[in-house]
Amino acid sequence: MTSPSHVPVLLDRVVALLTPALGHEGAVLVDATLGLGGHSEAVLGRCELARVIGIDRDPEALRRAGERLASYGDRFTGVHATYDAIPEVLDDLGVARADAVLFDLGVSSMQLDVAERGFAYREDAPLDMRMDPTTGPTAADVLNTYSHGDLARILREYGEEKFASRIAAAVVRQRETEPFTSSARLVELLYDQIPAPARRTGGHPAKRTFQALRMEVNDELGVLRRAIPAAIDSLAVGGRVVVESYHSLEDRLVKRAFALVTTVDVPHDLPVVPADREPALRLVTRGAERADADEIASNPRAASVRLRAVERIRPDRGVA
Numbered sequence: 596m597t598s599p600s601h602v603p604v605l606l607d608r609v610v611a612l613l614t615p616a617l618g619h620e621g622a623v624l625v626d627a628t629l630g631l632g633g634h635s636e637a638v639l640g641r642c643e644l645a646r647v648i649g650i651d652r653d654p655e656a657l658r659r660a661g662e663r664l665a666s667y668g669d670r671f672t673g674v675h676a677t678y679d680a681i682p683e684v685l686d687d688l689g690v691a692r693a694d695a696v697l698f699d700l701g702v703s704s705m706q707l708d709v710a711e712r713g714f715a716y717r718e719d720a721p722l723d724m725r726m727d728p729t730t731g732p733t734a735a736d737v738l739n740t741y742s743h744g745d746l747a748r749i750l751r752e753y754g755e756e757k758f759a760s761r762i763a764a765a766v767v768r769q770r771e772t773e774p775f776t777s778s779a780r781l782v783e784l785l786y787d788q789i790p791a792p793a794r795r796t797g798g799h800p801a802k803r804t805f806q807a808l809r810m811e812v813n814d815e816l817g818v819l820r821r822a823i824p825a826a827i828d829s830l831a832v833g834g835r836v837v838v839e840s841y842h843s844l845e846d847r848l849v850k851r852a853f854a855l856v857t858t859v860d861v862p863h864d865l866p867v868v869p870a871d872r873e874p875a876l877r878l879v880t881r882g883a884e885r886a887d888a889d890e891i892a893s894n895p896r897a898a899s900v901r902l903r904a905v906e907r908i909r910p911d912r913g914v915a
Contacts, residue, residue, distance in 0.1 A: 605886055606637055610637050610641055612879060615833075616834050621644070622646070624697065628651065630660065634699060648674060678698065696837070697837050734809070737808055737812060754803035754805075755843075827905070828911070830876075834906070853903060857876050858874060859872065880903050
């Protein structure tokens with residue numbers, strides 16, 4: 596089995612955004628996308644009063660991160676769960692409120708760099724793509740069972756693939772002869788279906804289809820849609836939610852969720868905003884922050900990152 600590498604994106608900036616919420620005794624960071632633990636390690640090293648609850652749906656990532664962070668003892672707790680289960684995780688651990696929640700979205704090094712997991716298109720491997728390999732349908736299941744319409748939809752929406760309908764039709768034709776099981780066969784189909792001029796721009800021609808399949812297999816947008824409000828609701832006053840997104844659909848969802856809780860919900864012509872109608876959170880970042888050219892040069896995965904953060908400044912109405 597190949598070994599994963601791990602280069603956290605915007606590490607110093609992320610830790611700087613989290614630090615103001617983690618400077619007191621007993622502070623709790625929920626690293627909702629633990630991966631190999633790079634962000635958690637930096638927080639544990641730099642925020643000496645804080646503890647980290649690391650959530651990941653991938654048992655192998657939890658094992659590796661646990662080994663990496665073992666020297667921090669009971670300041671680190673790893674939990675096998677999806678990140679929309681933040682309220683249940685905190686409740687199970689007897690934690691009333693989180694002081695910070697971090698999401699580093701998309702596929703992690705744990706999945707991308709291990710060819711056997713089937714996320715990468717440059718090496719032949721089983722078409723799996725499950726972040727939690729113990730449960731749920733695989734990418735092969737999607738390819739072999741979805742209708743032409745559903746396949747085209749996910750390729751178009753999640754992969755922004757211009758040739759979605761054409762690719763879906765080819766998949767449906769070919770699976771009648773032999774089901775899809777390996778990434779190499781899918782890549783070969785994509786080379787056949789995407790015209791040569793289009794293959795010469797926009798990166799590897801399989802990138803968009805593999806991204807779309809991964810997002811569908813793991814219900815990434817559905818989980819995120821539930822997780823961001825859950826994270827916001829879990830925050831103590833002074834707590835922060837920090838999100839790194841790598842896809843326009845993810846970032847749009849995060850932007851809307853943050854706008855909802857940082858905007859005054861009263862008529863525009865009201866002369867004075869009642870105190871109980873003031874937003875409970877404020878934006879910490881102005882728009883979405885990006886990686887600079889130096890970081891992108893050293894870590895190409897940083898090229899598409901969008902970083903946003905909010906801070907709770909008062910309890911929600913009706914919350915003590």
